[in-house]
Amino acid sequence: MxxxxxxxxxxxxxxxxxxxxxxxxxxxxxxxxxxxxxxxxxxxxxxxxxxxxxxxxxxxxxxxxxxxxxxxxxxxxxxxxxxxxxxxxxxxxxxxxxxxxxxxxxxxxxxxxxxxxxxxxAPVFLIANPKVEATTAQEFVALCKKQPGKVNFGSGSASTRISGELLKAKAQIDMVHVPYKSTPAALQDTMAGHVQMCFADPVTSLPQVKAGTVRCLGVGSRGRYRLTPDIPTLIEQGVPDFELMTxxxxxxxxxxxxxxxxxxxxxxxxxxxxxxxxxxxxxxxxxxxxxxxxxxxxxxxxxxxxxxxxxxxxxxxxx
Incomplete structure (x- = not known):
């Protein structure tokens, strides 16, 4: 000592x-x-x-x-x-x-x-409420196309806001933006079901993903993120050129x-x-x-x- x-x-x-x-x-x-x-x-x-x-x-x-x-x-x-x-x-x-x-x-x-x-x-993560009828980004995109303008996404920063808007543009879907003062606040409302989806950094969201209170449907990196190799990227799930880091x-x-x-x-x-x-x-x-x-x-x-x-x-x- x-x-x-x-x-x-x-x-x-x-x-x-x-x-x-x-x-x-x-x-x-x-x-x-x-x-x-x-x-x-x-x-x-x-x-x-x-x-x-x-x-x-x-x-x-x-x-x-x-x-x-x-x-x-x-x-x-x-x-x-x-x-x-x-x-x-x-x-x-x-x-x-x-x-x-x-x-x-x-x-x-x-x-x-x-x-x-x-x-x-770290890259942004696409986070969804567990009650949303989608377990992959592909299924989420299909759900949004069936219900245009009915799915809400929360954001608590410029990165998470642009992530949602970029998903809308790249996947050609219509979602409604709900702003928050911070990413934890947006994540909390995603957990509660007040919004169906948000983008979040893994530091904020991974503990909730591991606890099962939310689902991670995809990662916004070019290749699989080194720290979460089991989670597929949005690009490999059909969202072209979606790469955004925080x-x-x-x-x-x-x-x-x-x-x-x-x-x-x-x-x-x-x-x-x-x-x-x-x-x-x-x-x-x-x-x-x-x-x-x-x-x-x-x-x-x-x-x-x-x-x-x-x-x-x-x-x-x-x-």
Whole structure:
């Protein structure tokens, strides 16, 4: 035990030294999350908070600010003091796709934020209420064609909204969209039967799939997802070119001193690379994918263009 304690102390020394050199942190971390408790983004944020508390020895408080597809939380985070102690843990919705899906935003995810790293990535899952008379995506599409405009789908983010609209366009079916403030809320109403279907990330939905409270009818990846190889893709079930991933990342308000950004990124990558964390996320269906700030920024820009193209395909006008 003594040797293990010494090793842990030694591992933390680089962060402690950097913190002293930069007088960082000089108070608690504020971690802003654009979705409600229980979402994949929230779960990632709470793991980051626990790790920062462990490494720096100061509190790390998670603040959930759902609504407006993450724009409410993003605006708060963008206007925060750029001292490295306000951290935005967000999904691709607030970090990229909102630019394509909304006519105007109170923030600019490229100009108002500095990218730090991605912390998780997964495809969208097509989730249905167990009472729906379909056990595959093919059967679900056939059901929708028999009952045009009678099937509802819920969404709690831009990714899950565009997923439903893309399914409508690719499979040539008519469904009614029901918006929610978060993916867990949409999933909850799918379980209750208030909506027949929703798209969700596996971190949020897989526990319910395993419990049998919902069915997963297909996965939105090009090939079978490594963490759920038994679930067929939508593409192999006849929905052409349906590929859509969700991701969670960390950003900081623009203007954070480079030394502070580097110290934070090093700490966060260490946290998400710990074997226990990687295994816990894998059990929930999320792959850990640390990136450089430059790589994350390229992913943001690519996704903005991707969503613009998908909105054209789905026939959606920015809101």
């Amino acid at each position: 003594k040797r293990r304690s010494l090793l842990l102390s030694a591992a933390a020394l680089p962060f402690a030294g950097a913190a002293r050199a930069n007088s960082f942190p000089n108070g608690p971390f504020r971690i802003i999350v654009p979705f409600g408790a229980g979402s994949a983004t929230d779960q990632g944020a709470r793991n980051v908070a626990e790790g920062l508390n462990r490494i720096f020895g100061v509190p790390a408080v998670v603040e959930n600010k759902p609504g407006a597809n993450g724009a409410i939380a993003a605006e708060v985070a963008a206007k925060a003091k750029p001292d490295g102690q306000t951290i935005f843990v967000c999904s691709n919705t607030a970090a990229a796709s909102n630019v394509a899906m909304m006519k105007s935003l109170p923030y600019d995810p490229l100009k108002d934020f500095e990218a730090v790293t991605l912390i998780g990535r 991701w969670t990342g960390v950003m900081l308000p623009a203007g954070v001193p480079p030394a502070v950004s580097a110290t934070l990124r090093e700490a966060i990558v260490k946290i998400i690379s710990e074997p226990a964390y990687v295994e816990r996320q894998a059990q929930g269906g999320s792959e850990i994918t640390p990136t450089t700030p430059e790589e994350m920024r390229r992913i943001q820009i690519t996704e903005i263009e991707l969503y613009r193209e998908m909105m054209k395909i789905a026939g959606i006008e920015p809101e």
